[in-house]
Amino acid sequence: MHWTDEQRAVIHHQGGHAIVTAVAGSGKTSTLVAHVLHQLEQGQDPSRMLVLMFNRSAREDFERKLAKSLTSHVRLPDIRTYHSMGLRLYQSFAKEGLLPSWHGDPLSNVRMELECWKILTRIAPASMQDSLKNNKSSWVSDMTGFIDLVKSTTRSPEQVFEEYDFDSRKKLLLEGYHAFESWRLEQGLITYADMLYQPVMLMLRQPELVKRVTNRMDLMLVDEYQDTNEVQHTLLRMIAGRRAQVMVVGDPDQTIYEFRGARPEYILRTFAEDFPNPTPYTLSYTFRYGHTLALVADHLIINNAGRTDTLCIAHSSTPETRVERVEESDHARWLVARVSELQQDGYALSDIAVLVRLWSQSVTLELALLEQGIPFNSDGEKSAFDRQEIELLMALTELAAGRFRALTVEKRYQKLWQILRFPHIGIKEQWLKGFCRQLAEREDGFGRWMMKQAEGYLDGLSDFQKTRVLERGRQLLRMEQGGDEPTARLLQRYILAVELKRWLIDSALDRDRAEEQLLAIDSFNRYLAKTKMAPAATCELIDDLQQRRKANNRNKSSAALVLTSMHKSKGLEWPVVILPSLIEKQLPCSIGDDALEPVGLEAERRLFYVAMTRAREHLILMTTPLPSAKGGSAERMPSRFMTELRDRLSCEAGEQLHKLCADTSAADERTLTIHYPRSEVLQRYIATECPDVQLVQGANLDKTELVAGLPWQKKEVTHSIFGEGIVLSETGTDFKVRFIEDGSVYDFSKKSAHLYFA
DSSP, X not given: OOOOHHHHHHHTOOSSOEEEEEOTTSOHHHHHHHHHHHHHXXXXXXXXXXXXXXXHHHHHHXXXXXXXXXXXXXXXXXXXXXHHHHHHHHHHHHHTTSSOOOOSSOOOHHHHHHHHHHHHHXXXXXXXXXXXXXXXXXXXXXXXXXXXXXXXXXXXXXXXXXXXXXXXXXXXXXXXXXXXXXXXHHHTOOOTTHHHHHHHHHHHHSGGGGGGTTTOOSEEEEOOGGGOOHHHHHHHHHHHTTTOEEEEEEOGGGOOOGGGTOOTHIIIIIHHHHSOSOEEEEEOEESSSOHHHHHHHHHHHTTOSSSOOOOOEEOTTSOOOEEEEEEOSOHHXXXXXHHHHHHHTTOOGXXXXXXXXXXXXXHHHHHHHHHTTOOEEOTTOOOGGGSHHHHHHHHHHHHHTTGGGGSOHHHXXXXXXXXXXXXXXXXXXXXXXXXXXXXXXXXXOHHHHHHHHHHSOOTTOOHHHHHHHHHHHHHHHHHHTOTTSOHHHHHXXXXXXXXXXXXXXXXXXXXXXXXXXXXXXXXXXHHHHHHTOOHHHHHHHHHHHHHHHXXXXXXXXXXXXXXXXXXXXXXXXXXXXXXXXXXXXXXXXXXXXXXXXXXHHHHHHHHHHHHHTTEEEEEEEXXXXXXXXXXXXXXXXXOTHHHHTOHHHHHHHHHHHHHHHHOOSOOSOEEEEESSOOOHHHHHHHXXXXXXXXXXXXXXXXXXXXXXXXXXXXXXXXXXTTEEEEEEXXXXXXXXXXXXXXXXXXXXXXXXXXXXXX
């Protein structure tokens, strides 16, 4: 195999610790396999070598490639995941009675979620029971996530709760954690996280036990170190001791699992503190995508402070990658049309991946794909039709279409129960169940019956509660009488009348889940609005789409489009990647009116970087027009990251670089001409890849790319009245500017900023 100089340096590293920063698609695995082979050829004892991989599939892939590369019957070194290493330690300590014994497999996710729900319903005070039941999946997800997060650290649950700035309304998670641990110990069970967490914590409590694992290895190799958490790093220190030479490999620009305890500082700083004087190596060449995408990705990620100063460079052997920006207001309809075009161009559906930041963004995409009969795989995620908020809108549509009459009493009860509890009508559950049972005995006239009951005598209700019943009945009556109106208008009126969105925000455990639900509601209603259908026709459409969804699930095939999240795309690649909804508030994902802190903004930028670098041949970036452009809206603004990409400059330069690098003929002068302002990234890129190429700026320089961003995303702005100013700060809805002429400071609304700022 022909190695680059960078790869060769890593392969032949000898003596001392090392940190390898490897960009996406850098041939990292092949390089590491070659490094291990080199060590074995140099006479290294394989029993004194340990390779730690991030997960089982990575371990199996590495082991397979290493075994295939061996030319003689040499014993393989120990290749493990962190958790399998931890499990072996756990079993050893348990035999001696140092850790509780356990039986069976680690707790499954389903079993863990079930027990967490039992605990939450048992320990929650009466005042929280309704909120708990209205947000069951959120509470369960939060509790299982909190348990795993605590066990990724060496700190107490209380310290973790404080450090990660959990909402005070989630204090129940602390009590839940301790209750779960008591139950787990009583049952003699362990979680997946315990396999690693318990042995490490035991050795921290009893340092003399570290002697059993330390100073046994000469060489250690650790992959995906950017995803390392505190417990994993601690175990690495314990095993290495003073003897092992440790090489860690990763890319801090691809740290996207902070919610699991991963921190980029472990590869950026902590490793060098605990393993002094490591030799730094860089694998900067990607073999996955071409110059254009490499430049776009570099322009984006260079804005992060928490990183190594590394550029990703496309290797000369890599074909060019097309990067396309799309400014459309209706992403779903444009996307399905483009997928058909891509198929006509020769791409299989399985060559195409659509990656979303929030799963609620997939609602309209799923509906549009089903409508057009395009098969897709959504990685086990639940359908739009299974979302609680969408189920409510569908139940209301059925009510307006008169379909409740044909339902069984039990089915009617389930749908009415959902309507009265979402948003919750504010009455104790036991009373409400009885009331709902009576209501379900009717075949129609539900709203009128509720109003009549509220105006009469309802035993056990206050006047305020009767008013709530009356008002909800009035809204149901309007739905029942609106059978000829467009469904979207009916639903929007109902949503406003019952204050559904405010209730979702007020009752949610955290704002991000509420925002996801609001986005799903808006997406579904926008889809219905475009159909202009009345409820009966809408029901028929939904019936058809649901049948198509069931057929899609039954006929799962590898020959289908991939619809998944940016997080789940890590480690994967496709010929074509489409990134929809590159819209402010959605990417970077910010909640409510809160502006993102710098750390959060950098995390979102890393996630975007990971998503775009999954593409090999074609990357499509879908945003929305600026508010001042045709089809633009002050409610939906392009992501601030779109300005950072310098995609016009990158496309122009990337195409020329591809030709220049392919042309090896000796020329007296090789030039690259650009018609956009040059950037430091481009200059560094050319100096690295084609140092003999001269960068020339053409006539009629197009500077629109530099001023295309939103005012509050810039350092300097120009106001139509006050002149030039400097942006001082921003919140979710406003931003503050100090004007140069007189030093005055004013606050401006983001919604109307496009009217006054150039």
